[in-house]
Amino acid sequence: MRIVIAPDSFKTSASAHDVAHHIATGIREVLSNDTEIILHPMSDGGEGTSALFAGERITLPTTDALGRITEATYTYDARNEIAYIDVAAASGLKEVGDHLSPLTADTFGTGALIADAASRGAKRLILGLGGSATTDGGTGILTALGANFLDANGHSLPPGGAALKRLASVDISRLNLQAAAMDMLMLADVVTPATGPDGTSAVYAPRKGASAEDVNELEAGISQLCKVLNVNPEIPGMGAAGGVPICLTWISTTLHGGTDNIRLVPGARVIVDVTGLKDEIADADVVITGEGCYDSDTDMGKVVSVVLGLNPQAKQFVVAGRIDGPLPEGVRGITLINSNDVKKQLVRAGNKIAEQLIRD
Structure with a gap:
């Protein structure tokens, strides 16, 4: 299984780099070591670009x-x-x-x-x-x-x-x-x-x-x-x-x-092209992205909407602190648990994704 994790930052809570690493940690705690996980922190022009x-x-x-x-x-x-x-x-x-x-x-x-x-x-x-x-x-x-x-x-x-x-x-x-x-x-x-x-x-x-x-x-x-x-x-x-x-x-x-x-x-879209994410994600089995809050702004060129459009055939997950609105058809949402420990929240999100993949 090839998993690509390409999130945005969670505003003031965690950088895109940390979000990707913590989700990957949670996945590795559940899935076998032969799972290929590729980390690709993203940005839409905001902090961390x-x-x-x-x-x-x-x-x-x-x-x-x-x-x-x-x-x-x-x-x-x-x-x-x-x-x-x-x-x-x-x-x-x-x-x-x-x-x-x-x-x-x-x-x-x-x-x-x-x-x-x-x-x-x-x-x-x-x-x-x-x-x-x-x-x-x-x-x-x-x-x-x-x-x-x-x-x-x-x-x-x-x-x-x-x-x-x-x-x-x-x-x-x-x-x-x-x-x-x-x-x-x-x-x-x-x-x-x-x-x-x-x-x-x-x-x-x-x-x-x-x-x-x-x-x-x-x-x-x-x-x-x-x-x-x-x-x-x-x-x-x-x-x-x-x-x-x-x-x-x-x-x-x-x-x-x-x-x-x-x-x-x-x-x-510029960052996708410059960093090579499009090629990286083309043959992924699972695509994971995320942001602090998934809402009406997301479809206005934000990271999550762009990443989800790169490989619709893959199993797709969105990790967010809040999900305020319907996700695209076939995309599964993972809402963070209630905790002041951001790492714990994101690791647990990775656990949940891995558990769903096992059930699939």
């Missing part, structure tokens, strides 16, 4: 979404001059879960990582967009690169998305051109537009601590940002990471005179 790529792991001081000093890590492939950076590394929910601040949280810390990569010689940026604690439209990133977002009186706006409703212009006279002009590939974990009832503020800001009133302020800010920068807010994925693609699309288009140097793509 940069670690899936080859290169040197760079750790440096930066700031979290609240402006507090922290450390963050990204991957730099010096040979090919490519930096792989997760927005979640510096500007993620995990770092500020103790004190969410939806109106003022910003992506400045991610901009510091991008600037560092450029200083090392990076010519191309692969940016994972998932898992942010911010709804600032990417203004923090450009601020870190030297841009200045101004109100009608020429005063600098404070950090965060709420202040953007007063945005009148952007001064890029002191812009770090080396960093801002890099070729950029943005890996989106959602197809959310920037504004509207299905936009980044309405759908995701509440998960970042926003009240109904906060959502209205953030919606006004992101709408004004798109208006001033002349960016189409309806483009699928433009609302990923609290709208980070808005500013990056604008600055790349401004510097290069077009969109040839920047792309916004579904992250999970």
Whole structure:
């Protein structure tokens, strides 16, 4: 029997690497040693994306979404001059879960990582967009690169998305051109537009601590940002990471005179291609994937939906903390047991899968 385990991370609970290993441990406790188990941690552009790529792991001081000093890590492939950076590394929910601040949280810390990569010689940026604690439209990133977002009186706006409703212009006279002009590939974990009832503020800001009133302020800010920068807010994925693609699309288009140097793509499908999962999974007897919560977002290009589509003929399992909605036909769901020990939960999930395989 050939089993491929290809999960996403379980947000703040466990990395994709740990999820895969713990499930495999549970399977091996039940099945015979001649079972082939292949571990293939995945990501859709969220936390853990940069670690899936080859290169040197760079750790440096930066700031979290609240402006507090922290450390963050990204991957730099010096040979090919490519930096792989997760927005979640510096500007993620995990770092500020103790004190969410939806109106003022910003992506400045991610901009510091991008600037560092450029200083090392990076010519191309692969940016994972998932898992942010911010709804600032990417203004923090450009601020870190030297841009200045101004109100009608020429005063600098404070950090965060709420202040953007007063945005009148952007001064890029002191812009770090080396960093801002890099070729950029943005890996989106959602197809959310920037504004509207299905936009980044309405759908995701509440998960970042926003009240109904906060959502209205953030919606006004992101709408004004798109208006001033002349960016189409309806483009699928433009609302990923609290709208980070808005500013990056604008600055790349401004510097290069077009969109040839920047792309916004579904992250999970790119990672499947780059890491060779499609070939690895083609002749698997069993495919196991998973995420923290299987829900309506899953079918919007998330890891689980992409992995399940690669080999429908295999026996398929989804491991999740919660399963909120029907699984695709023939797919079996394994919900984690109630425990504060994540390893124990995932090992037990592996036990359950192995027991079902024996019964089959």
